[in-house]
Amino acid sequence: MAKPSSDRPLRPATLLVRGGQMRSNYDETAETLYLTSGFVYDSARQAEQTFTGEVTHFQYSRFGNPTVQMLESRIAALEGAEACRATPTGMAAVHGALLSHLKAGDRVVAARALFGSCHWIISTLLPRYGIETEFVDGADLEQWKAAFRRPCQLVLLETPSNPMLELVDLKAVCDMAHEAGAIVVVDNVFATPLLQKPMKFGADVVVYSATKHFDGQGRVLGGAVLGSKKWVEEVLQPFLRNTGAAISPFNAWVILKGLETLHLRVHAMCRSAAAIAQMLEERAEIARVFYPYLASHPQYALAKQQMSAGGTLVSFALKGGKEAAFRFMDALRVIDISNNLGDSKSLITHPATTTHMRVAAEERARLGITDGALRLSVGLEDVEDLVEDIAAALDAVAGNPAPRRKPLAKLVAEEAAAPVKSAPVKPAPVKAAAAKAPKAAAPKPAAPPATAAKPARRKAAEPDLFPEPAPRRKR
Numbered sequence: 001m002a003k004p005s006s007d008r009p010l011r012p013a014t015l016l017v018r019g020g021q022m023r024s025n026y027d028e029t030a031e032t033l034y035l036t037s038g039f040v041y042d043s044a045r046q047a048e049q050t051f052t053g054e055v056t057h058f059q060y061s062r063f064g065n066p067t068v069q070m071l072e073s074r075i076a077a078l079e080g081a082e083a084c085r086a087t088p089t090g091m092a093a094v095h096g097a098l099l100s101h102l103k104a105g106d107r108v109v110a111a112r113a114l115f116g117s118c119h120w121i122i123s124t125l126l127p128r129y130g131i132e133t134e135f136v137d138g139a140d141l142e143q144w145k146a147a148f149r150r151p152c153q154l155v156l157l158e159t160p161s162n163p164m165l166e167l168v169d170l171k172a173v174c175d176m177a178h179e180a181g182a183i184v185v186v187d188n189v190f191a192t193p194l195l196q197k198p199m200k201f202g203a204d205v206v207v208y209s210a211t212k213h214f215d216g217q218g219r220v221l222g223g224a225v226l227g228s229k230k231w232v233e234e235v236l237q238p239f240l241r242n243t244g245a246a247i248s249p250f251n252a253w254v255i256l257k258g259l260e261t262l263h264l265r266v267h268a269m270c271r272s273a274a275a276i277a278q279m280l281e282e283r284a285e286i287a288r289v290f291y292p293y294l295a296s297h298p299q300y301a302l303a304k305q306q307m308s309a310g311g312t313l314v315s316f317a318l319k320g321g322k323e324a325a326f327r328f329m330d331a332l333r334v335i336d337i338s339n340n341l342g343d344s345k346s347l348i349t350h351p352a353t354t355t356h357m358r359v360a361a362e363e364r365a366r367l368g369i370t371d372g373a374l375r376l377s378v379g380l381e382d383v384e385d386l387v388e389d390i391a392a393a394l395d396a397v398a399g400n401p402a403p404r405r406k407p408l409a410k411l412v413a414e415e416a417a418a419p420v421k422s423a424p425v426k427p428a429p430v431k432a433a434a435a436k437a438p439k440a441a442a443p444k445p446a447a448p449p450a451t452a453a454k455p456a457r458r459k460a461a462e463p464d465l466f467p468e469p470a471p472r473r474k475r
């Protein structure tokens, strides 16, 4: 990357576009996709020197690859970390960070509110290898304090947590953990490096699912582990290299290009999420809304201290339990049902029956994952369309006729095949701010209303997408 003219550090939006780029001799504009499994050497001597470490040369894409290295450098620059290793998935990042550091006889303390697979690693996998594990309520500093009375080698936590957006006081827990001799690993997926920098509060290692906001367009899986140069090179890298957790250069390239718009996407999604959280708070069908930047969040003050915005996810609990939750989800037209998050498309999840299904019912209850709880990942659609979609689905829960679920993609296809109205009907404006959200918007009709008198065929109304080419000028 070209050096800035002064020593002033570059801002996140610039780092996301320029960080880590290594141009080849061809001076290409975009980052190059080095889709190769291996590399060749000029001589046997160079191969030998590469393996002894006397010469720096790519060897094999399981160990390192130029496209992957560009991704790692870009993520490290954004996080402000000394080093980064990209992994094929977020779970490979969590697993790699933990297993590379731990050995039989060690002890791990983790916040109870973890993503389902992370919870499984702590509760089921690590004990199989003679590692003692203990869960604490992440929000309760007294429980952390009690857990650190005994020696501990590693702490794992998520803040905000998946799915109920509970926070952990990063500074307080990191201080206590370090005194007990532990390193702190923070899964920062929900906050993204743009909204929260765990290392600023003392975290030693930060992990990401790059599948989420980094790609953020539903295309590829990926992950990242960040830490000090020493820890990454001496502890993490030998584990990843020898156990095979290598990301495909193609996926790394897609994520690199995804990062270029991370800043724009995350901030737009946060604005919509905040508006939706406020709108949900006003609805009678909802028992509780969880969003870190809502004044009603029990850790609102902490959210303001360690996050620069409330995030792209909103969780809420419907009053009618699983039946109401399913009815709500099935009535949504724009928002898709999916267990993914951090995507440009808004996605709704019922954690109790999907992402957290394998967490014991008792534990789910402790985490507040009730049968009525839903997690909404807010995307990049027009916030007014999202507010209308949610309002209509809540009306369906309240007893108004529940429209049969018809995802937007199908509606769009139907719309394309249907006759168009002769004059476009302007929908009534809906304010993004919650207070002004429609209280009882009717479900959207699937087809144009019957008032479309004497419809013109769509063909006539459409612009000509394939005009005759203009005659070529003679040279």
Ligand SMILES: Cc1ncc(COP(=O)(O)O)c(C=O)c1O
Binding pocket: 089, 090, 091, 092, 094, 115, 118, 158, 162, 187, 189, 190, 208, 209, 210, 211, 212, 221, 222, 223
């Ligand atoms: C908080 C959190 N951590 C880790 C993961 C795992 O990421 P991946 O699916 O890329 O393995 C997820 C996935 O949803 C997650 O939400």
